Amino acid sequence: MSADGLPEKFDVIVHPAAELRGELRAQPSKNYTTRYLLAAALADGESRVVGVATSEDAEAMLRCLEDWGAGVELVGGDAVIRGFGASPRAGVTLNPGNAGAVARFLMGVAALTTGTAFVTDYPDSLGKRPQGDLLEALSRLGARVQSREGMFPLSISGPVRGGVVEVSAERSSQYASALMFLGPLLPGGLDLRLTGDIKSHAPLRQTLDTLAAFGVQASASEDLSRITIPGGQAFRAGRVLVPGDYPGSAAILAAAATRPGELRLSNLREHDLQGEREALNVLREMGADLTREGDTVVVRGGRPLHAVKRDGDGFTDAVQALTAAAALADGTTTWENVYTLRLKECDRISDTRRELQRLGLTVTETQDSLTITGTPSLAGGVTADGHGDHRMIMLLTVLGLSAQSPIRITGAHHIRKSYPMFFRHLESLGARFEYPEATRA
Ligand SMILES: O=C(O)C1=C[C@@H](OP(=O)(O)O)[C@@H](O)[C@H](O)C1
Ligand SMILES: C=C(OP(=O)(O)O)C(=O)O
Structure with missing residues (x-):
């Protein structure tokens, strides 16, 4: 058992969440x-x-x-x-x-x-x-x-x-x-x-x-x-x-924005050099009700979201979290200037397109952009590949919370690369997960 109380290697089954509600402290950057x-x-x-x-x-x-x-x-x-x-x-x-x-x-x-x-x-x-x-x-x-x-x-x-x-x-x-x-x-x-x-x-x-x-x-x-x-x-x-972590928090914020309920996420200082701080503005631009009270970000979730077109290079580690919001938004979102996403833990352009298509979404890519057409009703009920990539696992988890049937994500233990308590944090807000034995190394 690791400190998160989860098995050494596991898949995760993400159940749809009626709402997410509660308070969290952002993990260290x-x-x-x-x-x-x-x-x-x-x-x-x-x-x-x-x-x-x-x-x-x-x-x-x-x-x-x-x-x-x-x-x-x-x-x-x-x-x-x-x-x-x-x-x-x-x-x-x-x-x-x-x-x-x-x-x-x-x-x-x-x-x-x-x-x-x-x-x-x-x-x-x-x-x-x-x-x-x-x-x-x-x-x-x-x-x-x-x-x-x-x-x-x-x-x-x-x-x-x-x-x-x-x-x-x-x-x-x-x-x-x-x-x-x-x-x-x-x-x-x-x-x-x-x-x-x-x-x-x-x-x-x-x-x-x-x-x-x-x-x-x-x-x-x-x-x-x-x-x-x-x-x-x-x-x-x-x-x-060490200040609070914006890239990991972007996934929690995307989850809170796409489900009904209310999240208060503390330890996110306003004046911070982490580019992923911009995820707050992107979610706001998409229509999320997101406000700040000092170092605490408050999200009142479940508002309809709409598509945006943004240069993603300034918030590279939040693009996948924001892709989850885009996949549940009305319209077609494009992240431009994101070629470097191909050189991360997996190819975050092609592998993301493949996983989202498996979920029934319309997604296209160019060498340096990713385009996602959102859907108001995601069926779920599939097994998706986590590609051994913590940010891919975050993206698929956020989608699973909004799907009609559970989504299984393989190799979900790789979340520990950057955010070991990710599932535990979401559970404290009301999400429900199962952690079966891993089907991917
Ligand atoms: O300097 C850093 O700590 C990082 C720089 C970024 O990488 P690139 O410069 O390769 O985009 C980012 O994606 C990575 O997670 C961490
Ligand atoms: C790409 C990432 O990390 P690194 O480049 O440090 O492996 C990341 O945290 O998303």
């Missing part, structure tokens, strides 16, 4: 947890990361940092980290599980060592995601890199001096973020030139924010195409507080 833990390890001395996420991705980061020589102690909901500063242990093999951001950030920092190997026990997910753009930038800086055609397993050996380097930001912002963690600890710093059509600006700003929180100087051009990090700096140990 995945993307701030990973950043703060890494920055704390890069500092000399002891830091306290208050209220860390307890997801598989957070565990993956903690495990790898420990393997590199950091002291890790979990005290209540906090992580107390004794950092290794600029000297992670060499000759270590790290396994970041299925955590893309964790993997990439650690790959950047690996250039501080005289050799770090990376493996994953998710060859069909993280093992298929591209790492070449980051490996290329590292090798241009003088690191020795080896990989399986730009993918895991791979190895990186430093040391590197720093200087000017180009990195493509077209497929993922995580490559540039990785170099931003490395830069301050290099003698020559890093003058990063982000090339291509820069995607996911919001996480880049979260990385800048994290550097500042740990006393690291960095400056960036308005469009983020140039990021300058002076060398010879140190991360300053301290105490940081």
